[in-house]
Amino acid sequence: MTRYLGLPAATLLAAAVCGCGGSGVEDRPAGAEAARAGETSAVGGSDSGREPVATLLNARVVRTSASTEAGQKVDPSKNQGSEKSELKRKHDGSGPDPGDFYWQPSDASKIHDEPLAVKVPAGLQPLIENVSVPAANPITKGKVELGKMLYFDARISKDTTVSCATCHDPAKAWTDNMPTSTGIDGQRGGRSAPTVLNTTYGRTMFWDGRAPSLEGQAQGPPRNPIEMGDQTFEEIVGRLRKIPAYQEMFAKVFGTEVTLDGIAKAIAAFERATALSGNSKYDKYTAGDPKALSDSEKRGMVLFGLRLDQDDDFKTDVVLKKADCTSCHAGFNFTDEQFHNLGIGWDADKKMFADLGRWAATPIGAKNPADRGAFKTPTVRDVARTAPYMHDGSLKTLEEVVEHYNKGGHPNPSLDKDIRKLGLTEQEKADVVAFMKALTGDVIKVELPKLPPGPDGSAPNPVDALSAPGAKAAFRGQHALLQF
Ligand code: HEC
Ligand code: HEC
CATH class of the missing domain: 1.10.760.10 (Cytochrome c-like domain)
Incomplete structure (x- = not known):
């Protein structure tokens, strides 16, 4: 057989949900991108996205001491304690602990989810734990279902008109078929939305590889929770917490309230299970x-x-x-x-x-x-x-x-x-x-999900966010949410 399998499996990294929008601005100091997005210094810090990125993820995986079997909880408190208290200290005295919006310890008694075995199309490498699926984010049925809803839910954007699918529509091979996507504030020069297909095998995310896998970052609450554009993490998570079905599903899948960590993990699990081309x-x-x-x-x-x-x-x-x-x-x-x-x-x-x-x-x-x-x-x-x-x-x-x-x-x-x-x-x-x-x-056909009603009892139609005219500008500020 002539199949060409050049890449060593162990160096392939899980792909992820990510920060989107144009970038690569000439006069911005290096690292500004990462700082803006609340990334850790390790992100984009590796020279060419080779071993250092793999090492980063492996290190995190190794440090995750809880069971990593599909369907079981992974308790990030085992390795995130210091980051959480750092956040707490920063926000002392100013209302609820904002760390809650990013990550919470999960309650195993609440988790009722089952592992999902993904059969990849012929020609693709199977999804392998620690290679294309991080041990800390096993693929489970409820999580994929939740991730799919979130992927198509425009309530993730400030004016509730833009979803991930606006720019990465599964019906358009997970792109928008547009030359460039609208950049975010302060960024010149647009970039084209890449396909999400097969990004589960990607070693880095974005055209410039500035983000490692979603989970590599998502396990740690962003250390630098700065406002992005015109919307904060708290606003996004706060809005989703008002949707009763999401609160219930997060409890079922993660044993927590709606958190940023869970949003990112669920969307990534959905992408891994469905955005595959072979x-x-x-x-x-x-x-x-x-x-x-x-x-x-x-x-x-x-x-x-x-x-x-x-x-x-x-x-x-x-x-x-x-x-x-x-x-x-x-x-x-x-x-x-x-x-x-x-x-x-x-x-x-x-x-x-x-x-x-x-x-x-x-x-x-x-x-x-x-x-x-x-x-x-x-x-x-x-x-x-x-x-x-x-x-x-x-x-x-x-x-x-x-x-x-x-x-x-x-x-x-x-x-x-x-x-x-x-x-x-x-x-x-x-x-x-x-x-x-x-x-x-x-390509695995993706049926549009039925989205859960919000506090006023009405539910958006996911179709409305697909290539909504002029809607992309409303996504400014979402960059942060995606940038793990
Ligand atoms: C406004 C359009 C837009 C929206 C909305 C959007 N993206 Fe993106 N996405 C992009 C662009 C543009 C890039 C490339 C950015 C870059 O390389 O700097 C990108 C990159 C990506 C990548 C990296 C792919 C690769 O090959 O490196 C993934 C994965 C991704 N987006 C997933 C998502 C998810 C999940 C959401 C919703 C939470 C989302 N995107 C929302 C435009 C968008
Ligand atoms: C030196 C490495 C290199 C070689 C050789 C190369 N490519 Fe590429 N290819 C790239 C890179 C890097 C990009 C993205 C470049 C950019 O956007 O600036 C790309 C982009 C593309 C794209 C666009 C994909 C998309 O989603 O936008 C196609 C199609 C493509 N290459 C096909 C080919 C074909 C056909 C050949 C042989 C004739 C080839 N490439 C040779 C590195 C290479």
């Missing part, structure tokens, strides 16, 4: 069906950098790796999880990048000039459904993407060494596009 024509081919791919798709596969199955008698004279896409789009999820500069967003006249990407997300002292204008390699699974392309949504079609590579990217001082003129013929370009289209998977 069993594409390519996966059927690698599973042993030589007819699953057309001749053009097979030529594209070879140009892309993958060998044909040895039992396949198809003959072609195209040169293996001529397009050399597997230098970066490698492994079962077609990404090396690294950061590369393709020259997207480079202004040749002004000699500057619209968005510095990884460089801006790296702390002072660890900045690498090669990271200027470098972004995370996205998966190309389901890529036919996620147009437009690149971090700024500047390329409209897969043909334009292949043309960009064929001409050697946009020359600039940080251009990746693997980006060079390819000399593909028209037929070869079409073949590479055909191969990418053969990566369109069987």
Whole structure:
């Protein structure tokens, strides 16, 4: 079999809910992003999102002493005590302990939830505890159901018009099919909403990798609870606590009230269980069906950098790796999880990048000039459904993407060494596009949830938040909620 499984499983990290919205502003000091979002110093502090991030999560997992069996409670009080008292001290005398909004010790007697075994589509790595599912956030039935409601519930946004699904709609391959999403206050330069598909396998989150997994952060209450935009964590959680069904479900699933920690964990569990793309024509081919791919798709596969199955008698004279896409789009999820500069967003006249990407997300002292204008390699699974392309949504079609590579990217001082003129013929370009289209998977269909009524007895319709016109601006301030 020719399946390419390049990435060591142990280094793959769980993906997460995350902070969204444009960023990568040139003149903001490194670390400001993290500080604004109430992240710990460890976030974005690793050089390229390799071992340090894994170490961070592992360290947290190891320190979680409670049972990690699915369906059982994980008691973060075992390792978060000092953070909690820190918060308490900060807020002494000013009403209820705001730490309660972030995290509470769970009451095992209240938890009535069952483990959920997720069967991933063919071609994907199974979900493995400590690899793609953090031990502290086992996937359970009630949690996934709750996470789905929260994912589609616009009451998470200040003016209650924007949900996660506004920008990551499962019916649009978990994107919004828009070039960029509206940035948050003080941020210039938009970024395109990436797909949530297969992010459970991602080692870092965002185009610049500035966030590790959701849970790596979510286990600790944000140490720097500053107001984000025009809405605080307390307002978000306070609003959801007024919805009786959410209070009941949190008790059932986490044994707590509605907390920020629980919101993040539930949404992440929902994404892990459903935002998966596999069993594409390519996966059927690698599973042993030589007819699953057309001749053009097979030529594209070879140009892309993958060998044909040895039992396949198809003959072609195209040169293996001529397009050399597997230098970066490698492994079962077609990404090396690294950061590369393709020259997207480079202004040749002004000699500057619209968005510095990884460089801006790296702390002072660890900045690498090669990271200027470098972004995370996205998966190309389901890529036919996620147009437009690149971090700024500047390329409209897969043909334009292949043309960009064929001409050697946009020359600039940080251009990746693997980006060079390819000399593909028209037929070869079409073949590479055909191969990418053969990566369109069987996406798990997501039925819209029925949302619970609020204190006034009325329940919103999740459809109203799907691509609500002009609604994205209302999401300013939500960034913090997502940024774990
Ligand atoms: C206003 C549009 C918008 C909303 C609403 C939104 N996102 Fe995002 N999301 C984005 C953008 C833009 C990015 C990329 C930001 C960056 O790289 O700096 C992103 C990134 C992500 C990523 C990282 C994917 C990757 O490959 O790195 C995940 C996961 C994600 N969002 C999940 C969510 C969840 C869960 C919610 C709701 C709690 C949400 N988003 C709400 C626009 C949005
Ligand atoms: C040097 C590493 C590298 C190589 C080689 C490479 N890519 Fe990429 N690819 C990336 C990065 C990084 C991005 C995101 C860049 C950005 O947004 O600035 C990307 C983005 C893409 C996208 C857009 C995906 C999306 O969701 O927006 C497609 C499609 C794609 N690459 C296909 C290819 C094909 C086809 C080849 C071979 C011809 C190839 N790539 C070669 C690193 C690479």
